[in-house]
Amino acid sequence: MNARMSPAPSSPSSSGTTLLVLDADPLPRLGRLTGRVRVEHADDSTLAEKLPYADALLVWDFASDAVRRAWPGEGPRPHWVHTASAGVDRLMCPELAACDTVVTNARGVFDQPIAEYVAALVLAMAKDLPRTWDLQRERSWRHRESQRVAGTRACVVGSGPIGRAIVRTLKALGVTTALVGRTPRTGIHGPAELDRLMARADWVVCAAPLTDETHGMFDARRFGMMQPSARFINVGRGQLVVERALAEALSKRWIAGAALDVFEHEPLGPESALWQLPGLIVSPHMSGDTIGWRDELGTQFLELYDLWAAGKPLRNVVDKKRGYVPGH
């Protein structure tokens, strides 16, 4: 990790193969690659100049959009790009989609953590916990009736492993669930059924990938068709939601509440009106990040690296046109 790239990036690598790592935070476990590959590091400002000399690129700083900006430049490009995130929206660009480079993602690492996080939000809202915290701060004993979760209905949008884990977890709590994906198949409703399913749901949970088709899909029309008692949860990407429309839906009480873990612009600035919107829970893009997640992401990358170095087929290969790993 101390092997910062020298000023002459074309200097011969000791092993003949160069792994370029786009990183902001320290990255665990890469020491296992010592002697097997030359590991170089880049940041947002140096990625463009280093890309031509890399055989593989690990996007460890998954919040960066440097790849999308640097990729269209001159020179050769890495054969393989791995991103330590489930979504690939921040790095994809037409040039990357069109070339031969294989893109893999962190499919699997976040499924159960995010499903638990959604269950935590559903239960917290049903049991009125945010109000309980407010009242505790005021030292005020105020008994309220809360809601049963068992027997309610959820519509989960996004049929990848995260959406499916959310369905499993909510079902275990007795919630009746409907899963909506791009391609209808057994147990998964197609987009044509989304409006109908949203209109009857107590919980609408967004765990979809961000693509051209899903951008802004939760808009005023869709919030307007939800039940006044229903709540909306987004653990996908901020741009799936038209934030202004959600703010209006909450202010006008078209819906009863919402929780956003992701935002159009992250980090959410202190000036944002979302922080104080009535009925909205704001959390800082942390739904999938349980203790040990960086180790898991590191281990997952090393497993993929072993496959790549041995010339074997990779797992978690993203369909670059669709913008996600096609489902099973």
Add this chain to the structure above:
Amino acid sequence: MNARMSPAPSSPSSSGTTLLVLDADPLPRLGRLTGRVRVEHADDSTLAEKLPYADALLVWDFASDAVRRAWPGEGPRPHWVHTASAGVDRLMCPELAACDTVVTNARGVFDQPIAEYVAALVLAMAKDLPRTWDLQRERSWRHRESQRVAGTRACVVGSGPIGRAIVRTLKALGVTTALVGRTPRTGIHGPAELDRLMARADWVVCAAPLTDETHGMFDARRFGMMQPSARFINVGRGQLVVERALAEALSKRWIAGAALDVFEHEPLGPESALWQLPGLIVSPHMSGDTIGWRDELGTQFLELYDLWAAGKPLRNVVDKKRGYVPGH
């Protein structure tokens, strides 16, 4: 409900049978008894004088301890007492325990709601939601790592239907559970194993009845043997916990957190130090009270009334010596 008892309580009842109702709040569904029984009402100050003229007593105001105070008085006593609560600690006294009167409770109504409430607390603590609320109030974007719930261990104390529902719900979230009751049997550990199970638990959940044996069972010794990363949750009765010992355990970080829905003295006064104890979630005895709970309690009483009026055996009969309905 307007048929308040006349000044001459010995006046003949129209039906020959008198149901006395100890109530503070309006009570749903009793209209169904019109013409079948004379319904009289009492409050804390009139219960003693009205008890001798009642054939049955419905304790709708389950937060009152008027029965315990009035029962030892002079005169005949009702043959049947039903309380609209799971715990009978507030009404039991030696004289009630020793006489022939049958006591029934609201067994069943609160099981699933309380289990969901415990799951809400477990998930909220694992996902650091209280801190998320604080940070939202401060408009502060602060990413943290949270905990996975699946794979953690819970020790649930109290093997009645509420404790068993808690175990089912936590298991559904992937938690490894141990259930502790008074009498060891298949799937239930005896009191001798409590210390060992508490010492290895990530979550200790109290859903035990309050009896002479369980009073103050969660004391400094037991909090001292919990893991520093563990949390304690009480949805049983306040007197099961030595609150001063819990406060010390939290202040000295013997344990990582706690949630109390019940207290030694309810309602908790604004002067209580518990409101601001670091790591403690305070809620106003609401874990079982989901929308419709009063209707459910009313329906349950009417079903028992039909059995009683027909001379059939009652359900939910409390073992008055033990202080709860013996388990299956």
